[in-house]
Amino acid sequence: MASKSSARLAALTVAAVCSAASTIVLTSPAHADSVRVHDIQGSTRLSPYAGEQVTDVAGIVTGVRGYGSSRGFWIQDPRPDADPATSEGVFVFTGSTPKGVAVGDAVTVSGTVSEYVPGGTSSGNQSLTEITRPVFTVVSSGNEVPAPTTISARSVPRAYAPEGDEAANGSVNGLPLRPAKYALDHYESLEGMNVRVTDARVVGASDPYTELWVTVKPWENANRRGGTVYGSYDSQNTGRLQIQSLGRPADFPDANVGDTLAGTTAGPLDYNQYGGYTMVASEIGTLRSGGLERESTRRQSGRELAVATYNVENLDPSDDTFAAHAEAIVHNLASPDIVSLEEIQDDNGATDDGTVTAGATVGKLIDAIVAAGGPRYDWRGIDPVDGEDGGQPGGNIRQAFLFNPERVSFTDRGAGDATTATGVTKVRGKAALTHSPGRVDPANAAWEDSRKPLAGEFVFRGRTVVVIANHFNSKGGDQSLTAQYQPPSRGSETQRHAQATVVNTFVKDILAVQRNADVIALGDINDFEFSRTTRLLEDDGALWSAVKSLPRSERYSYVYQGNSQVLDQILVSPSIRWHGRLSYDSVHVNAEFHDQISDHDPQVLRFRP
DSSP: OOOOOEEEEEEEEEEOOOOOOTTEEOOOOOEEESOOHHHHHOSSSSOTTTTOEEEEEEEEEEEEEOSSSSOEEEEEOSSOOSOTTSOSEEEEEOSSOOOSOOTTOEEEEEEEEEEEOTTOGGGTOOOEEEEEEEEEEEEEESOOOOOOEEOOTTTSOSBOOOOOBGGGTTBOTTSOOOTTTBHHHHHHTTTTSEEEEEEEEEEEOOOTTSEEEEESOTTTTBOTTSOBBOOSTTOOOTTEEEEEESSOGGGSOOOOTTOEEEEEEEEEEEEETTTEEEEEESBOOEEEOOOOOOOOOOOOOTTOEEEEEEEEEEEOTTOSOHHHHHHIIIIISOOOSEEEEEEEOOTTTTOOSSOOOOHHHHHHHHHHHHHTTOOOOEEEEOOOOTTOSOSSTTTOOEEEEEEOTTTOEEEOBSOOOTTOBOOEEEETTEEEESSBSEESSTTSGGGTTSOOOEEEEEEETTEEEEEEEEEOOOOTTOOOTTOSBSSOOOTTHHHHHHHHHHHHHHHHHHHHHOTTOEEEEEEEOOSOTTSHHHHHHTGGGSOEEGGGGSOGGGOOSEEETTEEEOOEEEEEOHHHHHHSOOEEEEOOSSTTOTTOSSSSOOEEEEEOO
């Protein structure tokens, strides 16, 4: 990236004026002369010059971004100060594609210092220090770009973030940066600077937005497939870093978890709404495959009942993923006896015209399973009230049961509808549902704008198994791990806690009628195995999350921001846990791969009723 300097015969002055976004924090304008970049950045997250006009801030251009909603360029002072807390780089926001400026230009910039909050102030995100409404002058071109600062296992502290200031509602904005003690402070001290990682292992696969996640701490909570496991709220995995492309999307690698970006990956360190600190790479290392392969579980024995949960991510008849989902169910999941499907959309997908039926969607999947060599499943479900269950507008997502009629039978008992609750009764001394299929307490406020649980009775080898399919409220709206509020707020938990309590109460009603009833509650719980949501589902021993039968390093069904974590769970009643000889498998076919057909991995439980 370095080249010899060559002065231009005449300096080029370019004015770039843009309107301030609603999320840019401004105070009353003042004026400051001849400040340096590290003066603007200061030793806290907020610039001491926020809202002030600055003049002739000098730096070398290290990157130019001419796409997206945040267009501009980065500059870095080649003469750093001695304070490790003050960054030497800053983003110059032009609003439109920058003209007349290139990497290696020495420039002076005048403009207004602003603190921009990606996602808006209500998101709780940290802010990005910028120079806005800039007027800049190119002094010379072809200068050597400041060498990138290496982000490594040695440089990133073990502790993640300081506790926020109670007087500031838990915000860390006003706290002095301690980059040698906290990982988030370390990254903040490099905001806007040219940085690099070397031989970095991929822990979050490439996505369509040309983003991936790497770790500079390959041993940190590692699993055997190359990922980084999120095992507690205190284990945020400090080595994770998001990588975006500053170049053409076509040049971005198709990486899976466990691959490596060999050599150097380098570029300015940004902060954005979808992942926090992000290297916007102008140089990307060579992709070295880790050889990751999709897993297949074993087939159940004749005496074992196999029950699975699989989020098929907004499946509707217009999708081109039916054959791939069928292959996953038949070959990777070994054709489970019962499959709880989440995110089955109605028969015309996201078209919002009042359609709520899903027979075409499920029927197309069943046909694809047969074509893939699997059984012809039968199915049961309940159509929701239009627009009442959340998810993609118009899609009317719901849970549905697939079952292999050659192995299990379904007990149809007064089939319920979207608003009728199933209850528990006693039939010949055993617990039975009043409606099968039926919905669990659908009028409860816990299910507002969310999927209602679907319950059904199955019979395997003469024994009844009650299965409750769930898709709890999502984590949307929670503050990110890199939020300015530490620890971050997880407001979405409130509804999941209420949902877990409803399901737990229903299971207790079944066990009150028949103490040894076989009950399974499964699905996209949208929360971790160590969360309070799970503890509420398990309350008083009514259920137990079987993913906890796996070693900690193997507990994950989803990869988010480089953290391999549990969202999908299968919970069982005591009779199954203690007497069912259970076998659990999280079958990794999607979450770790760039060509995933769903963002969730299916889960399979096998046991002997």
